Amino acid sequence: MAKKPTGNKTYAQLSAELNEIMEWFEGEEVDLDEALAKYQQAAKLIEQMEKQLKTAANKIKKLNA
């Protein structure tokens, strides 16, 4: 399995979550309390993604060794 240093989420999953939050902000009615919570969640996701990008390594597994 791909390296997942932050929780059980892969980079693609984190990226999808982040995009969802960004889309939410594009919506018509943005509640301030919710916006604050979502912003904090997004900041955390970005931090995790940066960490993955900077620390994770690629793994090579030979299948027909």
Next chain:
Amino acid sequence: MQDVILTPSDFVALLNQTLEFAYPAVSIEGELSNFRISKNRWVYFDLKDEQASVPFFGTVYMLPGPLQDGLMVRAVGSPRLHARFGFTLNLQSLVPVGEGALKKAAELLRAKLTAEGLFAPERKRFLPPIPERVGLVTAANSAAYADFVKILNERWSGVEVLLSDVYVQGDQAPGQIVEAIEMLNRLSNLPEVIVITRGGGSAEDLAAFNDERVVRAVAASRVPTLVAVGHEVDFSLAELAADVRASTPSNAAQLLVPDRAAELAHLDAKRQTLKRDLASAYDGAVMELVNRRDALVSQITNVLNAQSQQLQSLRRLIKLFDPQAALKRGYAIIRKGSKIVSSVDQVKIGDHLNLQVQDGTISAKALTKSPKLRAESSRL
């Protein structure tokens, strides 16, 4: 030997035994002639030169693709004496040889597979934007492999590469590449993309990527494919059948994963966007509060204005009832002691009366009194 009497069957068996021992397999290069396929399965042809011709027999599954008479090919086969049909070589593998023959064979295959729609643009699938599990079919000791891994590591992290080490040229290459693609497609946890790559080489080196079996395996893969054969000028048919083609193994890694530095910059841009979004959410909330306050102030002002108007009209009404206003018009208030006199019956002759007028009081004495007649009062 001539003392031993053999039956024809014995002789065929003996000869085949000898042939199998002496020539388990031979490679013969020659010009293809009398090529024909029977019942879509059986293949018959001769390989010839100026002096000789030898017959071959095999199945279509051993062919690299469609062929035609006149092509130079190298066939591997086992010599046999068939009990009824005579001498033949049982085909094991066949490849076109020489640039001309390879090109011609590739043209024939391209025409056949194009007619089948194997290269149609509408068959192409997108590769996942950020793959995490990648199948890699290449030779593990090749420069192609090293280049691919180097660029992959430079660009991205967290990818699991499932390497299937295969020959990428030679007789065994097509079979191994096909097996690797099929094996990756059988995994319970499928890779998201299969990369098939090798470096550049001569037409003969690259022949496996124009082999019908390989091209069909690429096209049939459930998992999207990325094929990169290191040459720019001509596309191999495997590349044409792939969902995405890359020019070199390094280019394959570039197309496969995003660039780490670009992605980090992208993340930073997203962070700035989110900050702006939050600020605008805050501004929106403040604006809403201001609007609500203004609405409240305007409602209160309306209520106050209405009350004030009501007060004004009451004030005007009260003015009409003010006795002072009547005194100004010449009326007087008559009091006997502290009581106001409104009837002749309250007064006796000789009583002292006070008459209040606009600007003071007058003392008076009642001299006479004359009650108003009913008729008069009613007339009045």
